[in-house]
Amino acid sequence: MECEVCRDDLASFKVVAEALPIAVAPLAPAPELKDRIMAVVRSEADLLEAAGERADVVPEERRERRRWRIGGLSVRPAFAALAAAVLLAIGGVTGALINGGGGEPSSKTYEASFTRKVAPRASGSLVVTDNNATLSVAGMPQAPRGRVWEVWIQRGDKFEPTPALFTVNRDGRAVVAVPPRLGGAQAVLITAERRGGVQQPTQKPTVTIPLTAS
Amino acid sequence: MRPDPAPPRMAAQAIRALADEEVMQLVQKGRAEAFEVIYERHSTAAFSLAYRMCGNRAAAEDVVQEALLSIWRSGARYDRSRGSVRTWVLGIVHNRAIDSLRRTVAHDRRRASDEGIEERFEAAERTEVEAARRDEARSIRNLLQSLPPDQSRVIELAYFGGFTHTEIAEMLDTPVGTVKGRMRLGLEKMRYALTGTGMP
Numbered sequence: 150m151e152c153e154v155c156r157d158d159l160a161s162f163k164v165v166a167e168a169l170p171i172a173v174a175p176l177a178p179a180p181e182l183k184d185r186i187m188a189v190v191r192s193e194a195d196l197l198e199a200a201g202e203r204a205d206v207v208p209e210e211r212r213e214r215r216r217w218r219i220g221g222l223s224v225r226p227a228f229a230a231l232a233a234a235v236l237l238a239i240g241g242v243t244g245a246l247i248n249g250g251g252g253e254p255s256s257k258t259y260e261a262s263f264t265r266k267v268a269p270r271a272s273g274s275l276v277v278t279d280n281n282a283t284l285s286v287a288g289m290p291q292a293p294r295g296r297v298w299e300v301w302i303q304r305g306d307k308f309e310p311t312p313a314l315f316t317v318n319r320d321g322r323a324v325v326a327v328p329p330r331l332g333g334a335q336a337v338l339i340t341a342e343r344r345g346g347v348q349q350p351t352q353k354p355t356v357t358i359p360l361t362a363s
Numbered sequence: 364m365r366p367d368p369a370p371p372r373m374a375a376q377a378i379r380a381l382a383d384e385e386v387m388q389l390v391q392k393g394r395a396e397a398f399e400v401i402y403e404r405h406s407t408a409a410f411s412l413a414y415r416m417c418g419n420r421a422a423a424e425d426v427v428q429e430a431l432l433s434i435w436r437s438g439a440r441y442d443r444s445r446g447s448v449r450t451w452v453l454g455i456v457h458n459r460a461i462d463s464l465r466r467t468v469a470h471d472r473r474r475a476s477d478e479g480i481e482e483r484f485e486a487a488e489r490t491e492v493e494a495a496r497r498d499e500a501r502s503i504r505n506l507l508q509s510l511p512p513d514q515s516r517v518i519e520l521a522y523f524g525g526f527t528h529t530e531i532a533e534m535l536d537t538p539v540g541t542v543k544g545r546m547r548l549g550l551e552k553m554r555y556a557l558t559g560t561g562m563p
Contacts, residue, residue: 161554161558161560162550162554163446164554164557164558165550165553165554165557167446167447167450168503168506168553168557169503169507169518169522170408170412170450170453170454170456170457170522171408171412171449171453171496171499171500171503172500172503172504172506172507173411173412173414173415173500173504173523174411174415174500174504175407175408175411175497175500176407176410176411176414177407177410178406178407178409178410178423178424178427179420179424182406182410182424182427182428183402183406185428186402186428186431186432186435187395187398187399187402189432189435190395190398190399190432190435191395193393193395193435193436194393194394194395194398197393198393343421344421344422344424344425345420345421345424
């Protein structure tokens with residue numbers, strides 16, 4: 150049990166603890182920091198909204214009770230989801246056949262090609278939808294010491310910096326939100342740049358993702 | 364039964380008129396534009412603290428990015444009964460900066476001196492609230508600097524440097540008990556200056 154005197158004494162220092170962090174000289178962060186953070190936030194907010202309000206709420210009922218009843222059969226959700234996916238696929242194919250296959254795909258996937266000398270076992274792709282572009286890589290090495298991977302959009306001979314700077318985990322995996330302003334772009338590129346990013350690429354791209362129809 | 368229709372979304376301009384605590388409720392619902400307001404209100408303080416602790420812009424930006432994204436993802440953990448949003452945000456930045464410092468192999472990084480930074484980098488005073496905050500920061504900085512140097516030094520090393528009592532004692536070649544005593548005295552003086560209580 151806490152000593153009441155100690156607790157009061159500690160609490161009395163709260164005002165000092167709250168004052169110390171604001172005692173530093175004010176220093177504005179670079180505008181690019183906001184761009185980077187808000188790109189991630191907006192991307193995740195879009196996903197959250199698309200998934201629904203209770204998407205991140207853990208159901209209270211116990212796992213073994215999570216069985217759904219379909220046509221009098223009791224099935225686990227995974228099987229139900231599989232069945233639903235199969236039905237949707239059948240429906241989609243049927244719909245496409247009925248419509249002559251004229252519907253626009255909801256997303257496009259572009260495969261990444263890597264400089265094999267730098268990333269011999271890496272793979273990756275860019276998935277672009279109307280509102281999002283998500284880059285996934287696996288087996289990619291860490292950027293050299295003091296550097297991060299920076300994503301660029303190539304238009305003609307110009308390279309537009311993006312707020313997407315990233316490092317990879319131990320498996321070389323990373324999932325990065327890329328600004329979906331890809332209209333008219335030829336490719337998405339990744340180079341190793343100094344931490345914080347740069348405005349023009351200083352290295353040859355390690356990853357190139359041509360934005361041609363796949 | 365059909366679910367209730369979703370409430371109309373509050374315009375970004377209306378969110379800016381809300382208090383921090385109300386904005387946090389929208390952040391908890393996944394509203395990116397609400398988080399942007401939190402960013403605009405507190406990023407300068409967060410970055411300033413991180414820069415003071417890490418000593419370079421790149422590391423400070425990493426700390427702020429990590430801290431703010433953790434706030435975005437765990438906004439539900441904000442408890443208004445335990446203090447202001449600003450205190451909560453800066454507490455998280457402080458903890459992340461200490462984590463970052465401890466991850467750094469060489470713990471002898473050079474921290475930026477406060478002197479001269481205001482002239483070189485000072486953020487624009489856009490609103491009266493920011494101006495008031497700046498005045499408050501200045502007076503607290505003056506208060507810290509008004510302490511005897513041996514007391515302000517241990518407080519700065521502990522708070523901004525993330526060093527333990529033992530590490531500070533080694534650095535200053537002083538017994539741990541002396542370090543603790545200086546820190547206690549310094550903090551008591553600050554408390555007295557801020558609240559008018561605790562000192563004779």
